Amino acid sequence: MHPILKDIRLISFDLDGTLIDSVPDLAAAVDASLGELGLPVAGEARVRDWVGNGSWTLVERALTFAQGHLPGEEALARSHEAFLRRYGRDPGSRTRLYPGVRETLDALQAGDWILTLVTNKPYAFIEPILAQFGLERHFALCLGGDSLPQKKPDPAPLLHVAAHFDLPPSTCLMVGDSRHDIAAGRAAGFRTLAVPYGYNHGEPVQDSRPDGLVVSLAELV
Template sequence: MHSILQGKHLITFDLDGTLIDSVPDLAVAVRKALHEVALAAPDEDAVRDWVGNGAQVLMERALRWALNSAPEESLQTAAYEAFMRHYGMAPNALTQLYPGVEQALRALNGEGYRLALVTNKPKRFIAPILSHFELLPLFTLCIGGDTLSEKKPSPIPLLHVANQLDISPSASVMVGDSQHDIVAGKAAGFTTIALPYGYNHGEPIQSSQPDLLIASLVELVE
């Protein structure tokens, strides 16, 4: 195990951009939702830059792109509901695990670390996605963006996990791909580990000054 895990008992992970590349499926759902409200649809690269703050913000960004202005509330609601419906129909059609994810999670679980998931994705999608990859049993607790009153970059979801599992923040780690993960982790008193391959709105994750930057999760278990 990597030396940064010495004395740690809880490892929390982000989902999109950290464990899975979900943008292909998200982009399909965004395009179908915008088609329903008679708006132009973006390409996959555009959607990749919009992911990370939850489904509501994703659709708001998509609508702003299509309209070149802020959407009216009724349009925002209609587009969001359409997105949730389409994404819920096929959240795993094109989504893939990043290389080394399954190996690392199973090794960490086997070493006795408590694993938790803290994502801004709506909670209803977490279990179907993790179950698809046969990873759900590895996680003790899963928190979605709509589970609590606040989501990342707030530290509240991370502190909630630590409290629920009775583990000190100083013995906890946050692993993610975006500034929201690192900001939340630092504010919660967690050690922060960043991955450079995910979704960080075009900004290098190094600028968030994580405690450790790794190219792959397998670096934690080698």
């Protein structure tokens, strides 16, 4: 057992960039949505630097790139709806689990830890993706970016999780790949653990000063 798990009773995982590499599917939906508007496509490499703040912000960044300026609210809303339709048709065919994720979740589930999922991805996409990998029963609670009025880096989703299980935040761990995960965890009073392989807008996640860093989640168990 990794030392960071000492006295921890609940573990909250981020999804995109922590458990799964979803960028290929996200990029396909972004580019299809831009193509519908006759705009230049973004490509997977750019999208990889844009994810992590929810679908609305992802689409806003894509439109800003393609148009060269910030989109108006009405145009952004239409494009966001188009993106959600595109992504909803195929949210997981190109998505992959990172190495060691399945084995780690299996081992943690078999232990005494409560596992939860706190992501900024819209809630509707969580279950289909988890089901694709047979992981839908590993998590006692899942929150999406639209489950509450606030999303990470606001601490509200993590505080909601701790309160739901009647646990003090000091007994909870947030595991993620970005500064938003670490900021949310710290503000909620959670212990924080980072992985360096995900999506952090091109910045080293260790710059956010998490309580711990693992190259692979397999190091937890």
